[in-house]
Amino acid sequence: MRVIKVGTRQSALALTQTGQVIHELERLCEEYNLPFTFETHKIVTKGDRILDVTLSKVGGKGLFVKEIEQALLDQTIDMAVHSMKDMPWELPEGLIIGAIPKRVDSRDVLIMKCGTSLDDLPPGAKVGTSSLRRASQLQALRKDLVIEPVRGNIDTRIKKLETEGFDAVVLAAAGLHRMNWEDRITCYLPKEVCIPAVGQGALAIECRGEDQELLALLTKYHHEETALHVRAERAFLGKLNGGCQIPIGAYAERDEESGVLKLTGLVGAPEGDPILIAAMYGEDPEQLGNAVADKLLEAGADQILDRLRG
Numbered sequence: 001m002r003v004i005k006v007g008t009r010q011s012a013l014a015l016t017q018t019g020q021v022i023h024e025l026e027r028l029c030e031e032y033n034l035p036f037t038f039e040t041h042k043i044v045t046k047g048d049r050i051l052d053v054t055l056s057k058v059g060g061k062g063l064f065v066k067e068i069e070q071a072l073l074d075q076t077i078d079m080a081v082h083s084m085k086d087m088p089w090e091l092p093e094g095l096i097i098g099a100i101p102k103r104v105d106s107r108d109v110l111i112m113k114c115g116t117s118l119d120d121l122p123p124g125a126k127v128g129t130s131s132l133r134r135a136s137q138l139q140a141l142r143k144d145l146v147i148e149p150v151r152g153n154i155d156t157r158i159k160k161l162e163t164e165g166f167d168a169v170v171l172a173a174a175g176l177h178r179m180n181w182e183d184r185i186t187c188y189l190p191k192e193v194c195i196p197a198v199g200q201g202a203l204a205i206e207c208r209g210e211d212q213e214l215l216a217l218l219t220k221y222h223h224e225e226t227a228l229h230v231r232a233e234r235a236f237l238g239k240l241n242g243g244c245q246i247p248i249g250a251y252a253e254r255d256e257e258s259g260v261l262k263l264t265g266l267v268g269a270p271e272g273d274p275i276l277i278a279a280m281y282g283e284d285p286e287q288l289g290n291a292v293a294d295k296l297l298e299a300g301a302d303q304i305l306d307r308l309r310g
């Protein structure tokens with residue numbers, strides 16, 4: 001028996017999704033008669049320690065993953081479960097994404113104090129989000145909204161709806177589904193209305209590239225279609241040198257009729273004007289991601305990005 005040490009952040013969501021991953025891996029071990037057991041290791045990341053500032057002001061890539069990746073390199077742990085959207089574009093030498101499990105809902109949702117849709121928010125309503133991507137798109141839809149930062153784990157952010165006088169907070173559907181808190185969701189923001197973060201709703205299982213034993217198991221957990229979508233989205237992010245906190249979003253999907261991969265990408269100014277969106281079709285995910293990024297750069301995305309990077 002080999003004990004696989006699984007690194008995770010210690011937030012309720014991180015522990016829940018790590019538990020769900022371990023459960024699936026145990027099931028696969030049983031099915032294929034593989035000799036692994038699993039042990040959870042909680043790791044505090046920089047992003048967890050800095051809770052009092054808007055994340056976009058902290059800057060730096062991989063705030064929620066660096067310490068965990070170091071533990072992988074030090075062999076303190078053997079694999080790590082991350083939210084894909086927290087993954088920087090580049091991985092440290094020696095580490096790989098060993099599996100991308102099937103994605104869940106990638107949309108953003110509103111949790112509102114009263115009403116049932118965005119239109120029900122009163123003029124000048126106070127909406128909580130620290131994501132420039134969400135702020136930019138909501139502001140474009142409703143210039144009157146007052147968007148204010150809200151940090152903390154998802155339970156904290158839902159509580160702040162009551163304690164800090166927000167009319168609504170924006171969260172990812174995926175986290176709420178994983179926590180079994182769907183009943184808190186007031187409404188889903190369609191992907192065309194609020195383009196999700198790159199990788200939102202997907203997980204990344206990271207391990208050492210040389211750990212063939214573990215990789216043999218992770219391969220069985222891998223979901224290739226999700227991986228193609230995520231690769232296209234991340235190629236887009238990489239080309240724009242994202243990861244810096246800029247309003248960037250993208251989602252890949254299959255065209256229902258032709259079956260061809262389609263990628264929609266967004267770069268927006270934080271105030272919601274201008275917002276640039278482009279969509280293209282292609283077969284190769286990396287080429288597609290790069291092509292959509294190029295299209296937005298031609299349309300002036302570089303000016304938005306340069307201004308934000310200062």
Ligand SMILES: NCc1[nH]cc(CCC(=O)O)c1CC(=O)O
Binds near residue numbers: 083084086173174200
């Ligand atoms: N920004 C933090 C974060 N990172 C991953 C998720 C959960 C959604 C996912 O796995 O994509 C969340 C919470 C949120 O955005 O509401």
